[in-house]
Amino acid sequence: MELRKQILFVLVVVTIKINAQSNINLVDYVNPLVGSDSSFDLSNGNTYPAIATPWGMNFWTPQTGKMGNGWGYTYDANKIRGFKQTHQPSPWINDYAAFSLFTETGTLKINETERGSWFSHKTEISKPHYYKVYLADYDVTTEITPTERGAQFQFTFPKTDSAHILVDGFFKGSMVKVFPKERKVVGYCRNNSGGVPDNFHNYFVIYFDKAFEAVQTWKTNDTIQVNNSKLSKALSAEGYHVGAVLSFKTEENEKVAAKVASSFISLEQAELNLKREIGNDTFEQTKDKSATLWNNELGRIEIEGGTLEQYRTFYTALYRVLLFPRKFYEINTEDEIVHYSPYNGKVLPGYMFTDNGFWDTFRAVFPFFTIMYPEYLSQVMQGLVNTYNESGWLPEWASPGHRDCMVGSNSAINIADAYLRGIRGFDIETLYEAILKNTKGKGPVNSVGRFGAKYYNRLGYIPYDVDVNENAARTLEYAFADWSIAELGEALNKPQKEIDLFRERSFNYRHLFDPEIGFMRGKNKNGTWAKTFTPDKWGDAFTEGSSWHWTWCVFHDPIGLAESFGGIEKMRNRLDEVFTAAPTFNDSYYGFQIHEITEMLVSDMGQYAHGNQPIQHAIYLYNWLEQPWKAQMWAREIMDKLYSSAPDGLCGDEDNGQTSAWYVFSAMGFYPVTPGTGEYAMGSPLFKNIKLHLQNGNTFEIKAPNNSKENIYINAIRKNELPYQKNYITYDDIVSGSVFSADMTSSPNLTLGTDKSSKPYSMSQEKK
Template sequence: MKLIKILFPLIVLVTTAVVAQSNTGVSYVDYVNPLVGSDSEFALSNGNTYPAIATPWGMNFWTPQTGKMGDGWGYTYDALKLRGFKQTHQPSPWINDYAAFSLFPETGKLKINEDERASWYSHKAEISKPHYYSAYLADYDVTTEITPTERGAQFRFTFPESKKSHILVDGFFKGSMVKIIPEERKIIGYCRNNSGGVPGNFHNYFVLVFDKDFDEILTWKKEKEEKEQTSYNKVAEGYHVGAAISFSTKDGEQVTAKVASSFISLEQAEINLKREIGDDTFNQTKEKAAAAWNKELGRMEVAGGTVEEYRTFYTALYRVLLFPRKFYELNAANEIVHYSPYNGEVLPGYMFTDNGFWDTFRAVFPFFTIMYPEYLSNVMQGLVNTYNESGWLPEWASPGHRDCMIGSNSAINIADAYLRGIRGYDIETLYEAVVKNSTRKGPVNSVGRFGAEFYNNLGYVPYDVGVNENAARTLEYAFADWSIAELGEALGKPKKQVKLFRERSLNYKNVFDPKIGFMRGKNKDGSWATTYTPDKWGDAFTEGAAWHWTWCVFHDPLGLAEDFGGVAKMRSRLDDVFTAAPTFNDSYYGQQIHEITEMLVADMGQYAHGNQPIQHAIYLYNWLEQPWKTQMHVRNVMDKLYSSAPDGLCGDEDNGQTSAWYVFSAAGFYPVTPGTGEYALGSPLFKSVKMHLRNGKTFTVNAPNNSKENIYIDEVQKNGNSYTKNYITYDDIMSGATYNFSMKNTPNKSRGTAKEAKPYSMSVTKK
């Protein structure tokens, strides 16, 4: 213990020095903690994440399993036992998993039931990195190691001396098959478990190859309410099946399993295994996975912070680079193909999934626009394929259309990508799709626009017509309409059509009540809903209250200020968010939902950073002539609500959005209005941030006198010249500009207050 106390400060000093260097040899994965956010449960979320052992945007993730099969909380930090190491595709516990199966080693008496086989383990004997996971199973004296590829992984099990060592392959419930092929040291099979959004022929085919002969084999089968029935048959198929292989081991003997899967076929799973792993050793796969992560994490190079700030930053960046996942494969001819989660066919081209645009339109996709234009181009091609295969754009895909959240926010990111010059996809088809989206509801309420007929005729979705969360829908549809108008204008679409969408983008005004200074639900006859209170969660809003949704006018903050009665009145109400008592009205839900609890425990008034609708609001002071308040609040949120620890997130992480907020904010700016190519200034966290762009240039933010006290911007220079605006531009970033920030411990209340300093707002004609 004393030795650790002596060495730790030395380690910190060395670590700080290494990270501070612009050195391509830096192992960024060593600063990532995949356990972040895993200290969560149904009642309170600190992220609602699990340790995803994966490559960036991998088709498959792997994770240790503490929860029961089918539990959305598959890994929770305070659990005491592990029951499996599973392939997972879960984007959030609320959406739950699909195509999961697991491996698990044992010694002694073979235990198949997941409750009975679960082993004690400790975080003291656990290593979790993006490219590598290890855990010691105390009940069996076995260490399990995992290292991933895009569509597979290698497992390495270190056994004790035992005449009865086993490895289980659990195919999970809702339909599975296993087949043991002893002469090839192989197990093949499939699993069909899912939580919705799949065609009838959905399968995840898997193949596992071991490097040790099997002494004994066993399969088991379980129907819904029955116990497991074991046999020595090589094949099992049914509701829930699995396989076990057994052998004797020497002390310290390592057994390796190479595994890959496919949504197309068993043959394709074999192709994936051969292509991605082949003859590689476990350590070679591990080195490749680490290199993949270091390449992507290293595109953001930060210096001049604490070790914990580096850890928090790169952990957040890791989270941003997980979704939307690749849902395509390369066939024997090296052609890109995909199983369609929409029509069940195997088709050419890209496909991506596990993404909710309701979350990711805010910062994740704007980050891709800057840092990953090629990847985003492929995602856009995937959206074209989704539309062609289902007739609709996805809003929450996992793997197909899921009825979750609101809005038609795919339009926002399609417009932003095209307007920023990203090409390589059929934009005409996507324009057709976003226009169709605006006309009616799709196959589920979250696809297309639920309540579109009212919105298009009345200018809002009424409170009393049976469309839930109506005011929130109105606000999100309005911003999507602004995006469609901008895209239509860029594509040279008929002026009448562009004008229609631009006029509809002002529909936010129809659910704003200037008498009270809040958004609220409005009835079909034009009267205000009488059940309203500003702190009523749900009802007219989505997972929030008027305190949070009033600011969701991304494209026209100054137009909203006019409705308030002026900048000063809007600013006063925004100030109230952070000082008002954290009251809440949960009558719509009938209980205190976890998002409410997360707001309460943060002790930040009515500010609810744990849920996405209000995350941009801090930056609105850039429009409201007091940008120094943005700087103050941004740094407070970064310091208070984020860390690399298991409770280091607040609320639902949801596909990387909450982490993307941190990545942008730590760099000193944030995309309040995707589609404009402008990013509102905040308060950079580090003394230096370098963004190494795909065009070969580097965008740099320097803040040399930055500190925990010096959080306020005194002056800004762009390429050596004085810069007085409250935003930076996409063109400046892409050109590799250098911004120098002079920071102080007291606010400069004169900088950024002029009209010319304000970012884009639709109601103001900009010169």
């Protein structure tokens, strides 16, 4: 009870503060359809409309694709075949714990393809807190509004004697049981895409507000069981793929409501989740509560002085940032926070979060949480402690358990950043122990721990001619993680020998830089360069990119990288060439043109591939290279060209909000190139005024009153009305509630921020 009181108090305080700013309904700016105009061949986001609360345990989405298809909703589809509870973080990871509801009239159709109904975007409303669509084949309108672990549905039927609601338990093991007297359906679904214990279940419960005229169940889409007992007994089915059909007689425009909740713990917990989150609320009450949740969170960032489309793009991007990692915990009858462990199958106390790939989110998503959501981030860190205690490893790509996806050892980066920024409330000693374990070898899958650690620790790099794929990319990411470990070890007063070891390893990027050609490249065990290298060869020594993209991945030491180039001018010239070089590519490693390559080509920006994460920070390196005005220019160019709120409004895989987080930061005018430093490289603020309403009660503000489409360059900066010469702002500037003022012009100031003292942190450069 005490926990609920605390949550309610925080919600009321935040609501009063945010709503005092304006009466604008910020959810109206958000388009959840952004990024849904995608396919296997070309990603404009590879997203689906997530109807959810911020970081909700469950999302809901209309389903246009086949069961098990990672592209569950695509904008160019014509038919909807279900409304499913989804947990999918990416089509490449695919979904788990999914089941669906669907409505029909007339002749019953069970098969998902046969039952699909034509729909039009003209009759579709998609908002974070509300979805509505008209199913033309059945003359039925479906509405959905979410809670954290459930949802309310509202179906509007025509006059008919044959109205049906289908509950589809999906494949890979499911169960449904109908209780006619209680107007209730319970069940479970077990579909998953890997990384779960044997006892993994998603239990669900559904209550309807209208009595059933008839009840049927099916198994694997073909065996129908008809209940002839006058609805006096429960009817159930269990198997590989089962479902239930609830039939009604309805009047014209009659609404039938359904309340749904689920649990990874038990059916009893699902009932409790429904009671706690929905209870006796009407559909409209739940809708209003969900809208309030979103308006509160969106309202933490207040913007003024942009176009309508810029507002829509910004708040749509912010919505995407606030979806993952999702809550994977529940609150039991004693008001205790508990979770089903996706690692050992037990129900245990404490927080758990999932559906996050640190390879993506270490770059901007988690640094955003550090600033805007320190309390939430503390809970996430507690969840990492639990993950380590339950599995023996830190999660690098969790969905819901360990998944073999991407490279790096990037959890260390965000653990260090959180602790170094003063976030507490979690067991940092256990996390430090886990980080050190990571450095010694790989875990249960190649993406956990460090694949190739035995080579890296001995040679200082992972050789090209060993059985460790994408070795250069792993080396570069391990080096940045080692810098983070050294910084954290220093803050924790660890032995100097240990700190020095990781500090030295953070220079390992030097082993793979070839000064003769000015690129990172793979190196053999004997120290010779790999013979297969071309700067535009995708994959091979790198991950989903080429040396054009990975050469810049020395986040902690841009000046040291410049020294490797032979000087700032040489590095700057190569960075310039990223945008002017012909967009050639070598896809021999993959054997075909992967979608990331296509996304680079169609953007018409040379070798710049913003649609994938490794190069997204690169334009901000101009702040170290004595031409910060180029960072300002390219930030605006990329925001204007590659982002919108439309279904094709993203330019590559969204990946847990990272691509959107880049936009949110860039629109605010700064970017976290080096998480762990508490410094943020400056770009070009998009709005005339932006305010960050922080959890400590302070407000950070950036003013740019003469900002415009033409005035993209910063001519002068003032901090709290005093002249400011640096190319970065600090975490302390933000949390203390500073006010920055930028004088924007249409021509670059070629001298502003060019001094050594103006540059952000670089490991090999001692700050004066």
